[in-house]
Amino acid sequence: xxxxxxxxxxxxxxxxxxxxxxICGDCDNFQDRGFMNRVNSIRVExxxxxxxxxxxxxxxxxxxxxxxxPEFQRWNAHNDHMGSCRPIRMxxxxxxxxxxxxxDFADQCVEVCDDVPxxxxxxxxxNCINSLKVYGDGAWVLYEExxxxxxxxxxxxxxxxxxxxxxxxxxxxQSIRRVVNYF
Numbered sequence: 001x002x003x004x005x006x007x008x009x010x011x012x013x014x015x016x017x018x019x020x021x022x023i024c025g026d027c028d029n030f031q032d033r034g035f036m037n038r039v040n041s042i043r044v045e046x047x048x049x050x051x052x053x054x055x056x057x058x059x060x061x062x063x064x065x066x067x068x069x070p071e072f073q074r075w076n077a078h079n080d081h082m083g084s085c086r087p088i089r090m091x092x093x094x095x096x097x098x099x100x101x102x103x104d105f106a107d108q109c110v111e112v113c114d115d116v117p118x119x120x121x122x123x124x125x126x127n128c129i130n131s132l133k134v135y136g137d138g139a140w141v142l143y144e145e146x147x148x149x150x151x152x153x154x155x156x157x158x159x160x161x162x163x164x165x166x167x168x169x170x171x172x173x174q175s176i177r178r179v180v181n182y183f
Contacts, residue, residue: 007045008064010082014040015070026086029055039082042069048088048139048179050154051075055083061167063088063141063154063179076152088179089156094136095178097155103130104161115177118146129173132166133159139179142166146174154179 010030012018021035030037042051044066053059062075072080095114101107101124110122120127134140134157144150153166153173163171 007047007087008049008085009043009045010035010039011041011043012036012038016041016043016068023085024087028057028084030083031055037083038080040072040080042075043067044069049085050088051082051085053077053079053081053083057084057086058167059083060151061153063152065179088139088154093138093180095138095140096135097140097176098133098135099124099129099173099176100131100133101126101128105131105133105159112176115148117148117175119174119176127174128171130163130171131159131161141177141179142168142173143175143177144172148175148177150174 008023010021010023019035021030021033027033042064044064046066048063048065051062051064062077064075069075097112099110099112099119108124110119110124112122116122119129129142132155134155136157139154139156142153142155153168155166160166
């Protein structure tokens with residue numbers, strides 16, 4: 001047995017039963033590792049991961065932080081499909097993001113450095129975020145509904161000139177929070 005740390009474990013059965021897949025980095029296709037795309041429980045040993053219900057980092061995104069998830073409803077999934085995952089890269093504790101109502105960094109802009117349960121309360125006039133710039137060290141989770149609910153998207157340092165770049169089907173973003181639980 002090697003001394004490699006495996007910070008995330010996927011299980012076919014509920015409550016950490018059945019076949020197990022251990023991953024410590026990027027995995028673009030669970031089936032390539034001999035594991036079918038049925039996942040009913042997950043244990044995150046350390047860090048934070050973004051998991052996708054399809055291979056190649058596509059489809060519905062789920063953010064899983066350190067802890068135990070004994071059934072798929074615990075990570076807000078509607079079924080047990082899971083096809084790929086990667087660690088969320090966090091380098092420190094400095095969070096800053098600019099949100100733009102228009103594509104290509106146009107129209108009204110709001111700067112945030114902390115969690116926002118309702119973006120329209122911060123001066124945005126629309127429910128739409130069409131582009132954004134993530135600065136600093138931390139990653140963020142964007143939610144389609146207020147109070148950190150609904151479909152989620154994870155963004156890390158970089159410029160996103162359109163909502164398509166964070167794999168959203170529409171630009172409706174109403175709340176955001178920092179990914180801070182990374183131990």
